[in-house]
Amino acid sequence: MSTFQAPKGTYDLIPPDSARFLAVREAISAPLKRSGYGYIETPGFENVELFARGVGESTDIVTKEMYAFETKGGDRLALRPEGTASVLRAALEANLHKAGNLPVKLWYSGSYYRYERPQKGRYRHFSQVGAEAIGAEDPALDAELIVLADDAYRSLGLREFRILLNSLGDKECRPVYRAALQEFLRGLDLDEDTLRRAEINPLRVLDDKREAVQKQLADAPLLRDYLCDACKAYHEEVRALLTAQGVAYEDDPRLVRGLDYYTRTTFEFVHDGLGSQSAVGGGGRYDGLSEMIGGPALPSVGWALGVDRTVLALEAEGVTLELPAATSVFAVPLGEEARRVLFAKVTELRRAGIAADFSFGSKGLKGAMKNANRSGARFTLVVGERDLAEGVAQLKDMESGEQGPVRLDDILTTLQERLA
Ligand code: HAM
Numbered sequence: 001m002s003t004f005q006a007p008k009g010t011y012d013l014i015p016p017d018s019a020r021f022l023a024v025r026e027a028i029s030a031p032l033k034r035s036g037y038g039y040i041e042t043p044g045f046e047n048v049e050l051f052a053r054g055v056g057e058s059t060d061i062v063t064k065e066m067y068a069f070e071t072k073g074g075d076r077l078a079l080r081p082e083g084t085a086s087v088l089r090a091a092l093e094a095n096l097h098k099a100g101n102l103p104v105k106l107w108y109s110g111s112y113y114r115y116e117r118p119q120k121g122r123y124r125h126f127s128q129v130g131a132e133a134i135g136a137e138d139p140a141l142d143a144e145l146i147v148l149a150d151d152a153y154r155s156l157g158l159r160e161f162r163i164l165l166n167s168l169g170d171k172e173c174r175p176v177y178r179a180a181l182q183e184f185l186r187g188l189d190l191d192e193d194t195l196r197r198a199e200i201n202p203l204r205v206l207d208d209k210r211e212a213v214q215k216q217l218a219d220a221p222l223l224r225d226y227l228c229d230a231c232k233a234y235h236e237e238v239r240a241l242l243t244a245q246g247v248a249y250e251d252d253p254r255l256v257r258g259l260d261y262y263t264r265t266t267f268e269f270v271h272d273g274l275g276s277q278s279a280v281g282g283g284g285r286y287d288g289l290s291e292m293i294g295g296p297a298l299p300s301v302g303w304a305l306g307v308d309r310t311v312l313a314l315e316a317e318g319v320t321l322e323l324p325a326a327t328s329v330f331a332v333p334l335g336e337e338a339r340r341v342l343f344a345k346v347t348e349l350r351r352a353g354i355a356a357d358f359s360f361g362s363k364g365l366k367g368a369m370k371n372a373n374r375s376g377a378r379f380t381l382v383v384g385e386r387d388l389a390e391g392v393a394q395l396k397d398m399e400s401g402e403q404g405p406v407r408l409d410d411i412l413t414t415l416q417e418r419l420a
Contacts, residue, residue: 007124007125009125019323020311027155035105038106040090040107040108044080045079046080046086046089048076050085050089051085053293054084054292055082058201059258061081061259062081080112081114082128083108085293087106102135102136103141104133105133113125119276120277120312126307131145131303132302137287139265143245145302146249147245153269156310157319160313161269161271162269163249163268165238165250165251165267166223166252167223169223171288174226176226178202178203181205182198190216206254235264255268266285267283267284273313280305282303283301286301287299329355330356330357330381331382332380332382333359333382334383334385338383338384338387342381342393345408359371373398380396381393381411392407393411395414
């Protein structure tokens with residue numbers, strides 16, 4: 001009988017690599033935690049309508065990539081393909097926007113699901129850390145989020161990423177641009193499918209990766225030239241604030257995002273070492289989303305960074321994270337009585353905050369020392385019959401190879417000193 005494998009487009013996170021994922025999640029969330037963002041967790045699935053309306057009926061995410069299903073009770077649900085619609089839904093449901101302080105600032109971390117064609121960096125189950133600031137229209141808020149993502153990547157040691165920045169306008173100016181773009185697209189030599197897309201969502205055509213299409217788009221009208229004065233001024237202020245914080249970005253007037261809710265500021269973090277799946281994170285302003293899902297007007301902005309791709313970007317840049325060893329002390333008992341005594345010592349060390357592990361099972365000294373080595377522990381403690389009689393353990397420094405007896409009663413303080 002063959003054994004089971006992880007489903008297509010998914011992979012397991014296992015030690016020691018999983019430690020890097022934890023560290024990346026931690027590094028991305030750290031700047032948010034010290035900037036007033038509170039942690040939110042929402043269900044892994046939602047009513048399918050939330051995403052259809054929120055993300056957009058005609059987006060690839062909703063039409064092709066959603067894991068939608070009907071429950072035995074007849075509810076139509078979908079595994080969440082992204083976090084923004086869920087977080088806003090939860091904030092509205094809990095009336096967070098009525099509690100006083102706006103913006104409501106939230107951060108999250110979790111699994112997302114998209115039925116995409118799997119390749120390196122593109123999975124059907126992936127992990128994001130995200131942030132949403134709900135209920136304020138202020139260029140400083142857009143800038144804050146971009147600065148925090150930039151800080152997060154830099155704190156990890158990433159350097160070869162770029163920030164692409166654009167404005168998608170608002171409900172005043174975008175329709176005018178949309179009509180102009182549509183007019184332009186109708187005059188091109190495009191296939192049926194693309195022409196249909198041009199009627200439903202012309203901006204998406206700008207994102208077509210095919211060379212033959214891109215060639216024809218060289219003279220396409222740009223949203224930049226259609227922005228209303230309010231959008232223009234807003235965008236200028238975001239740009240100025242970013243520059244003043246020393247955050248470098250590139251204006252990308254052709255940046256289109258794969259979700260329909262964006263207005264004004266949109267941005268993407270791309271890493272040049274990743275090939276075709278180069279977006280390590282993205283986000284923007286979504287001033288109309290709340291109303292689209294039945295809430296009041298709540299202008300908002302946010303982003304989500306892909307944890308999987310951030311880890312790949314670290315690999316591509318050859319950045320190794322300095323992770324503390326999972327185990328500082330490894331204890332090896334020789335004999336039954338030594339096992340009881342040393343197990344109690346390990347418990348004592350752990351309760352005092354020292355990462356300690358123990359040689360389980362009936363291994364000889366050689367096998368146990370091999371385990372100690374693999375654990376990465378800085379120190380080993382070995383206790384045999386004779387040590388017990390003398391009330392000591394043999395403490396070995398695995399780095400220097402130095403070894404000597406330490407009184408059992410002094411083990412905790414000795415290790416506290418030597419690990420400090
Ligand atoms: P998104 O651009 O669809 O935006 O996803 C954000 C990031 O998630 C991407 O840049 C990428 O790193 C990662 N990601 C997306 N799909 C996959 C995949 N199939 N495999 C691996 N990684 C993936 C959003 O999800 C918006 N909710 C962001 C946002 C928050 N906008 C406003 N607030």
